[in-house]
Amino acid sequence: MDVEPNDLLLFARIVESGSFTRAAERVHLPKSTVSRRLALLETTLGERLLQRTTRKLVVTEFGASLYEHARRLADEADAASALAQHRQGEPSGKLRISAPGDFANSGLNEVIARFLERYPAVRLEMDLTPRRVDLVAENFDIAIRMGDLPNDATLSARPITLEQPGLYAAPSYLARRGIPEHPDDLDAHDVLCILSRTGGAVPWVLMRGKLKWERALNARLTANSPDLLARIASRGAGIALSSTLFAQPYMQTGELVRVLPEWDMPTASGWAVFPSRKLMPAKTRAFLEMIESACTEKGHSPHAAVAAFKARAALEDVKT
Template sequence: MPRTNLNDILIFMAVVDAGSFIAGGEALGLSRSAAGKAVIRLEDRLGARLLNRTTRTLSLTDEGRVFYDRGLQILASVDEAEASVAGQSGMPRGILRLTAPDAFGRLVILPLLEEYLRAWPDIQVEMSFTDRVADIVEEGFDLAIRIGATASDTRLVSRAIAAYRTRLCATPSYLAERGEPRDIADLAAHDCLIFASRTRRHGWRFRGKGSSWIKAQGRSRLRLDSGEAIRDAALAGLGIALLPDFLVADDLAAGRLRHVLPDLETDDAKIIMLYPDKHLLEPRIHRFVDLMVEALGRERPDARSSP
């Protein structure tokens, strides 16, 4: 059976991206008629309708969505093949797929993506904002940003690129009602807002005498799987939270939250970048890694780690 004309596939994808036959054809230097005929040829070849057509709009059918997604995978494979020949100095193009914690992604990563997309016009980005720990390899992500320690996985390269100071904090009204802790032991009498999910639970630890770490024994009646949800709970007066500066600096400055036990040395929130272990990173990944390192902190040696 003869192969489908690859140009027809590219024209179909251009039409989908542009939202019309006219704009999709123009993007490839074709007329509306030529773009329409290419999609019809493709549909005839596949024996399936790929696009729902009305006088004003186009939309993907279920079959069209599946075919479009497979086309994206093909283009990504082409990008990888080009990168293997051209090396890291190649022009970034294709789709960069990222996952990052919700609050950190929106507050810190989005401004970097604006700069990244402006610098490389042939790049598209698919971003997942979630505090769930995704399987990077299985779910097809190019890059993941995590906060804190990660478990071991030899499929991935881990790179610590920055660290944010964490602070114990609570609302003035909570502290007025429950009393202000004087030392670590006093946390046992307080409601501590802990990060926890089905797979992870983050306890608190502080630097004690002799540089040893001491785990806090605070009571945890409310556990949440989102850093921003913990911040919201703290602002609602539901307990004491341990959160990184990027989440609570404005609240502390405005007096909405107060620093609790400010003399305690807390564990930093380390920002970890994870990506699949490859001999050569595609330019779209390499450029974003460079941007993250430059923007967020000093470079550190690579180490093996996992999600």
């Protein structure tokens, strides 16, 4: 029995992508061709590799075993492609990046413009979404993520920034509702909170020395956009949790002021996440280096992000 290596590679791409449609887009073939070649591979092997349902593809037991071999073939193909790009030196091709819209608009716009000017052979495709995309299945090169790192051995990450959250309100709101003197006073205020990935407001955590205050508040507004929260707060709608990146412009104009400034909030680390590979494509490396350099120039030290992440991890170890 002769198994065509290209069909094994195609099988790996189908499993990685999670659908015939995305796999067809990735390998630049018609969907009908992808489906037909998989059927021929199943006929050659005499085994069903995938169970097709109306909602998703399910890998069979034999298919899972075969995928381990096909995946190694795919890894070598990716490494060969990366090697070719690396030897060419000049970054080229399409670079797909997923990033939260807020961070892209405020923290990445200069990087994007500079990157496009410096590397004319690269075409950028930006997907601005707060959701955590599946980099491999959706064929992304880089994803910008805030907060904790994903627990995924197929991914690597580089720290790029360190954001300092805080509480902010408009002077007009505080004149109308009063200035909180202790976190307990927040219960009597309209609060604007970050929307968690599972729904509901992210609890607020404030620290002063050895004191720690944590509470899930009854939010008037929840949104997965700290930029929007800062904007709404500047209009006098309440006390918002946002970061310096988004609040600073309004503080400079006097539209926002810090609330409970003597209380700190845990820092939020930003990461550039990308598929683990033996060799990184030149286009990916160039973008990572540029965003790291830009964040360092603005004082958002990647090294500080690593230190903060390790400190939080050590604290959790002590707690457990």
